[in-house]
Amino acid sequence: MIYPRIIAHRGGGALAPENTLAGLRLAARLGCGGVEFDVMLATDGVPLLIHDETLERTTTGRGRVAALDSATLIGLDAGIRHHPAFAGEPVPTLDEALRLCAALGLWANVEIKPAAGQEAETGRVVARHAAAASGGLLLSSFSSIALGAAAGEVARLPRALLVEAIPADWRRRMAETGVCALHAAANALEADALLALRDAGVPLACYTVNRRDEAERLFAMGVSAVFTDRPDLWAAAEM
Numbered sequence: 001m002i003y004p005r006i007i008a009h010r011g012g013g014a015l016a017p018e019n020t021l022a023g024l025r026l027a028a029r030l031g032c033g034g035v036e037f038d039v040m041l042a043t044d045g046v047p048l049l050i051h052d053e054t055l056e057r058t059t060t061g062r063g064r065v066a067a068l069d070s071a072t073l074i075g076l077d078a079g080i081r082h083h084p085a086f087a088g089e090p091v092p093t094l095d096e097a098l099r100l101c102a103a104l105g106l107w108a109n110v111e112i113k114p115a116a117g118q119e120a121e122t123g124r125v126v127a128r129h130a131a132a133a134s135g136g137l138l139l140s141s142f143s144s145i146a147l148g149a150a151a152g153e154v155a156r157l158p159r160a161l162l163v164e165a166i167p168a169d170w171r172r173r174m175a176e177t178g179v180c181a182l183h184a185a186a187n188a189l190e191a192d193a194l195l196a197l198r199d200a201g202v203p204l205a206c207y208t209v210n211r212r213d214e215a216e217r218l219f220a221m222g223v224s225a226v227f228t229d230r231p232d233l234w235a236a237a238e239m
């Protein structure tokens with residue numbers, strides 16, 4: 001698995017509203033090779049970009065994402081809470097986001113972010129839609145159930161297991177979920193685990209790294225990539 005070193009977190013990082021097409025366009029303009037975004041299902045099964053199970057923090061909607069249909073969710077404003085300059089920015093579908101990534105040459109880390117109880121269904125649906133995309137991508141999830149369901153649906157797509165701290169039994173968890181890489185919290189990283197992964201040749205990407213010096217320290221320790229809200233800290237040629 002070859003990672004872009006700098007991956008814009010939640011679309012385009014902190015300079016644009018999270019999980020929007022505006023964010024993806026910004027990431028491309030900054031010169032990012034890759035982006036990460038979160039995907040959840042509407043009540044009619046359409047996969048959409050959103051992080052929280054509820055709408056209030058990032059959109060003009062109210063209540064639970066999984067309780068509303070895709071037409072309603074797409075009609076919400078996902079930009080104005082970030083800044084009025086982004087007013088009218090919609091909640092994108094996964095298909096729109098993957099088409100835009102392919103058009104912009106952005107590698108995509110699609111994080112499967114199931115609402116509680118929808119782990120398997122979300123994994124299956126995301127895998128089906130990702131399989132139809134033309135650009136490079138990787139699926140990831142904190143949910144082993146979602147990863148297993150995605151693998152069962154489309155085995156050939158690369159997948160990574162998301163964790164906070166690297167678990168002592170990472171070999172077993174990776175084998176169980178059939179993943180090729182780990183994504184872990186940078187602030188929970190322990191040197192022993194990192195060395196063990198490096199010896200085993202397991203790619204590791206770390207979230208969320210918003211300082212250049214911290215990213216450089218992680219790269220020097222063998223980390224393959226960082227998720228960042230601040231892709232603007234790097235020049236295009238460095239990413």
Ligand code: G3P
Nearest residue numbers: 010036038111183207227
């Ligand atoms: O995929 C890395 C990172 O996005 C995981 O945390 O909560 O920002 O989705 P979160």
Ligand code: MG
Nearest residue numbers: 036037038111
């Ligand atoms: Mg995420």
